[in-house]
Amino acid sequence: MTNTHMYAVTIPEFGAADVLRPDRVPLPEPGPGQVAIDVVFAGANFAEILYRQGVVDVPLPFVPGIEVAGSVRALGEGVEGLAIGQRVAALTIVGSGGYAEVALTAADLVAPVATLDLATAAALPSNSTTAFLVLDRVARLEPGERVLVHAAAGGVGSQLGQAARLLGAGRIVGTVGSEAKVPVAERFGYDEVVLRDQVADVGEFDVVVDMVGGGTRRASLDRLAPMGRMVVMGNASGAEDVGISANDLWFSNKTVSGFNLAAFAAAYPADAGRALRRAVAAAESGSLRIDVEPLPLDRAADAHRRIESGSTTGKLVLEVGPE
Ligand SMILES: NC(=O)c1ccc[n+]([C@@H]2O[C@H](COP(=O)([O-])OP(=O)(O)OC[C@H]3O[C@@H](n4cnc5c(N)ncnc54)[C@H](OP(=O)(O)O)[C@@H]3O)[C@@H](O)[C@H]2O)c1
Numbered sequence: 001m002t003n004t005h006m007y008a009v010t011i012p013e014f015g016a017a018d019v020l021r022p023d024r025v026p027l028p029e030p031g032p033g034q035v036a037i038d039v040v041f042a043g044a045n046f047a048e049i050l051y052r053q054g055v056v057d058v059p060l061p062f063v064p065g066i067e068v069a070g071s072v073r074a075l076g077e078g079v080e081g082l083a084i085g086q087r088v089a090a091l092t093i094v095g096s097g098g099y100a101e102v103a104l105t106a107a108d109l110v111a112p113v114a115t116l117d118l119a120t121a122a123a124l125p126s127n128s129t130t131a132f133l134v135l136d137r138v139a140r141l142e143p144g145e146r147v148l149v150h151a152a153a154g155g156v157g158s159q160l161g162q163a164a165r166l167l168g169a170g171r172i173v174g175t176v177g178s179e180a181k182v183p184v185a186e187r188f189g190y191d192e193v194v195l196r197d198q199v200a201d202v203g204e205f206d207v208v209v210d211m212v213g214g215g216t217r218r219a220s221l222d223r224l225a226p227m228g229r230m231v232v233m234g235n236a237s238g239a240e241d242v243g244i245s246a247n248d249l250w251f252s253n254k255t256v257s258g259f260n261l262a263a264f265a266a267a268y269p270a271d272a273g274r275a276l277r278r279a280v281a282a283a284e285s286g287s288l289r290i291d292v293e294p295l296p297l298d299r300a301a302d303a304h305r306r307i308e309s310g311s312t313t314g315k316l317v318l319e320v321g322p323e
Pocket of ligand 1: 045046047126127130150151152153154155156157175176177178181211212233234235236237238259260261262307308309310311312313314
């Protein structure tokens with residue numbers, strides 16, 4: 001890093017994982033209400049693949065990275081309650097920029113980290129925060145309710161099972177795409193884990209969380225009990241969008257909601273920050289477990305390939321700099 005430039009991995013053009021390029025980019029300075037963070041780890045996420053593929057239109061070259069952990073480098077005008085050098089986890093999801101030595105975000109989206117290691121702290125801002133918001137704020141999960149979660153061994157799936165448990169759910173069932181992932185998902189708060197093609201046999205649910213899409217989305221709707229709520233929060237399968245009949249919802253007393261953390265954090269930063277701090281507290285108390293695998297930042301393309309192939313369990317994080 002120089003006084004004016006820093007190391008980052010950028011998206012110079014849209015395309016496959018090998019477009020990701022190490023580069024020197026201008027060092028960002030925090031504006032009013034912002035925090036600059038010396039990044040130690042950046043989470044690697046499905047969302048960053050969508051940016052890289054051009055599914056989300058962003059200006060190029062673009063520094064991806066929706067979450068980081070590190071220490072506070074500088075505070076913008078008006079920021080209170082954080083100190084230079086403090087260890088933090090942060091959502092950088094609104095402007096991205098996490099795959100870099102220094103990242104900027106709004107102070108509301110920064111949470112102090114006391115005891116957690118920074119690799120784990122970088123793995124929770126997106127998926128764990130989303131898990132609490134999806135179940136609590138969107139699905140309005142009530143104690144004792146039955147919950148079904150797809151891709152249960154994955155980054156967000158591993159957090160949804162545990163968040164459902166912490167929020168007092170009744171029966172919690174996960175689905176996975178392969179036998180090998182069944183024992184992995186079983187460690188994340190699920191009462192039962194089944195292969196996704198067996199989902200028709202697992203009964204009905206008050207809340208279903210779908211981030212897989214396609215046929216899974218349609219099958220999920222069939223699993224909803226009357227007054228049940230399905231939250232649509234991703235399309236990992238890359239399938240065509242699924243049309244859902246409003247009249248069918250009307251006749252069957254079912255609800256379908258959507259959730260997108262980037263749009264939520266932009267519109268409601270204080271609420272997103274509260275959910276982030278709740279996730280950090282749960283991880284620090286030992287009641288939220290996150291399986292983390294670190295890789296060096298210059299292997300970001302490998303991380304993307306592995307996430308795209310659907311072969312990962314838990315969470316990959318990119319090591320950017322020393323603590
Ligand atoms: N809306 C939001 O705010 C938000 C926040 C976080 C994540 N998400 C979304 O949630 C999904 C999962 O994210 P994640 O970070 O948990 O990633 P992840 O750990 O890689 O999970 C994705 C999982 O989806 C399943 N999958 C099914 N079909 C797939 C296919 N064709 N290609 C790849 N994976 C496939 C795989 O699990 P199986 O082997 O079990 O099928 C895979 O492991 C993504 O769509 C992401 O965009 C959304």
